[in-house]
Amino acid sequence: MSEPTQPKGxxxxxxxxxxxxxxxxxxTIEPKDWMPERYRxxxxxxxxxxxxxxxxxxxxxGNWITxxxxxxRKISLLAKVQxxxxxxxxxxxxxxxxxxxxxxxxxxxxxxxxxYSSIFNYPTLTWADMGAIGWLVDGAxxxxxxxxxxxxxxxxARAMVRICKEENFHKRQGYExxxxxxxxxxxxxxxxxxxxxxWWWPSLMMFGPSDKxxxxxxxxxxxxxxxxGNDELRxxxxxxxVPQAAAIGLHIPDPLLxxxxxxxxxxxxxxxxxxxMQVISGNGPCNRERLAARRKxxxxxxxVRDAAVAHAAKDAARSAA
Amino acid sequence: xxxxYLLRLGDDRLVLGHRLSEWCGHGPILEEDIAAANIALDxxxxxxxxLKYAGEVEGKGRDAxxxxxxxxxxxxxxxxxxxxxxGDYGFTILxxxxxxxxxxxxxxxxxxxxxxTLAGMAAKALKETRYHLRHSAEWVVRLGDGTDESHGxxxxxxxxxxxxxxxxxxxxxxxxxxxxxxIVPDLAALRGPFEAxxxxxxxxxxxxxxxxxxRMTGGRLxxxxxxxxxxLAEMQIVARSHPGAQW
Numbered sequence: 187m188s189e190p191t192q193p194k195g196x197x198x199x200x201x202x203x204x205x206x207x208x209x210x211x212x213x214t215i216e217p218k219d220w221m222p223e224r225y226r227x228x229x230x231x232x233x234x235x236x237x238x239x240x241x242x243x244x245x246x247x248g249n250w251i252t253x254x255x256x257x258x259r260k261i262s263l264l265a266k267v268q269x270x271x272x273x274x275x276x277x278x279x280x281x282x283x284x285x286x287x288x289x290x291x292x293x294x295x296x297x298x299x300x301x302y303s304s305i306f307n308y309p310t311l312t313w314a315d316m317g318a319i320g321w322l323v324d325g326a327x328x329x330x331x332x333x334x335x336x337x338x339x340x341x342x343a344r345a346m347v348r349i350c351k352e353e354n355f356h357k358r359q360g361y362e363x364x365x366x367x368x369x370x371x372x373x374x375x376x377x378x379x380x381x382x383x384x385w386w387w388p389s390l391m392m393f394g395p396s397d398k399x400x401x402x403x404x405x406x407x408x409x410x411x412x413x414x415g416n417d418e419l420r421x422x423x424x425x426x427x428v429p430q431a432a433a434i435g436l437h438i439p440d441p442l443l444x445x446x447x448x449x450x451x452x453x454x455x456x457x458x459x460x461x462x463m464q465v466i467s468g469n470g471p472c473n474r475e476r477l478a479a480r481r482k483x484x485x486x487x488x489x490v491r492d493a494a495v496a497h498a499a500k501d502a503a504r505s506a507a
Numbered sequence: 508x509x510x511x512y513l514l515r516l517g518d519d520r521l522v523l524g525h526r527l528s529e530w531c532g533h534g535p536i537l538e539e540d541i542a543a544a545n546i547a548l549d550x551x552x553x554x555x556x557x558l559k560y561a562g563e564v565e566g567k568g569r570d571a572x573x574x575x576x577x578x579x580x581x582x583x584x585x586x587x588x589x590x591x592x593x594g595d596y597g598f599t600i601l602x603x604x605x606x607x608x609x610x611x612x613x614x615x616x617x618x619x620x621x622x623x624t625l626a627g628m629a630a631k632a633l634k635e636t637r638y639h640l641r642h643s644a645e646w647v648v649r650l651g652d653g654t655d656e657s658h659g660x661x662x663x664x665x666x667x668x669x670x671x672x673x674x675x676x677x678x679x680x681x682x683x684x685x686x687x688x689x690i691v692p693d694l695a696a697l698r699g700p701f702e703a704x705x706x707x708x709x710x711x712x713x714x715x716x717x718x719x720x721x722r723m724t725g726g727r728l729x730x731x732x733x734x735x736x737x738x739l740a741e742m743q744i745v746a747r748s749h750p751g752a753q754w
Contacts, residue, residue, distance in 0.1 A: 245532050248532035253745050255746040256572045256746065257521075257555045257558075257571055258555075267531050268544035268548070271541045272541055373749060374749065483532070483533040483534065486533075487534065488535075489656050490597070490650065492653070492654055494649050494653065496653045496657075497650075497653040
């Protein structure tokens, strides 16, 4: 008779208690440390969603590289999208420390069973969207990732520190695009306002449902994978962004937006969570196109990957001979 | 004369950089998305540099953007090889190897130009080109020597692309005039080393160089394939829709 094995998801209570004590003391968990299976699975879920978001996020901005209106803008947009590829690669490597390889995660993305940030299912319709995405989407990502840089899992926290530096640069670049457009011709200013109108609410949705509705929040907070709730982070983003819009003469598309003088918070109107649910269930404006583009790239590249493996094997055989 | 020559240098890099940037987000593997974007960024940076200098030499107040976004296809001076659509990744990487191998020799010679500005720019671009050459050469071998399918694809790409390379060493009176002043090299003298480098790499990749004739040329005179107009229409649409706007 074989040794009884620990069923997945039901860890030894003594080990769990020791683990939670480490978390409570603010210690960092490293890949070789013991961790509850649920902790590992939550991290794989979050990190792979993050990596997929970087990779799928290349598509809406990639849509404008070939039409960027000046050489400087073309180069900086291409460099930004390249950074996203680098972030994706870096986080996929982080998940490998948890025993899940990249190919498996990519298969989940292509099969449509893995999630990625819902905002990338919206279309990029004008050049101003490159400004709005940098400013709002990267801006929201920074608020979230600055918090994740203190996550209890070491490889993820370190990845966030590095990624945040680049995201800050992207955000400034996006805001500068918006500022230039807002100070430009009437057509350019209208383009900037239209982009803000379309990207504002989806950016607020990026933080996820209210903590009361978020199925994962309590556990993530307890294990210090996350340090702050979705609503608190969303509020921080709104507080940062409202004055930035005012500074360049753009109007936030929310008639209920008001400053609470006591708390200093900008109170905002209700978020359309029905729209959010529609988009994350696959019915957003571009869900099908984004997945189709990833699947096509993967299928078209199969012969290249196969050839690289075959050549490496031949090389190894030759040097062994 | 020098203006015309700088347009060639700038346009080759602008058009190829643009073509490579079309791969961004669609590459066969994430590492190659990053590498292709790296090469595209270098090429676009070089294009900006050569076109800026072209505008200064011309002396009519045109900057690199004016030259990139406000010329029509008949005013572009790139070789036709770089404007061909990307094809599969093998076609793209093989073209990159051919262009990089040529640029390696061409820039190496231009780094000794009597025009110090041009010499400095060529030396800077040469450093980047060494990396492009190494990266694309490795992939040519990997794919040529990989599977039966990849070998077949690469051989077909080489059969298609090689006849376009004749234009790389094409010369006319612009070259003669600048050569007499020591500003540019004799391209005919670069042809041998370029072909030797290509042949050596293709042998390692188990690919056979086709022996048919070179294609008719015209890019240096502003006569292009039907593909360039479509590419420029896309590249220039936003800039041209807003005359006088700053970005």
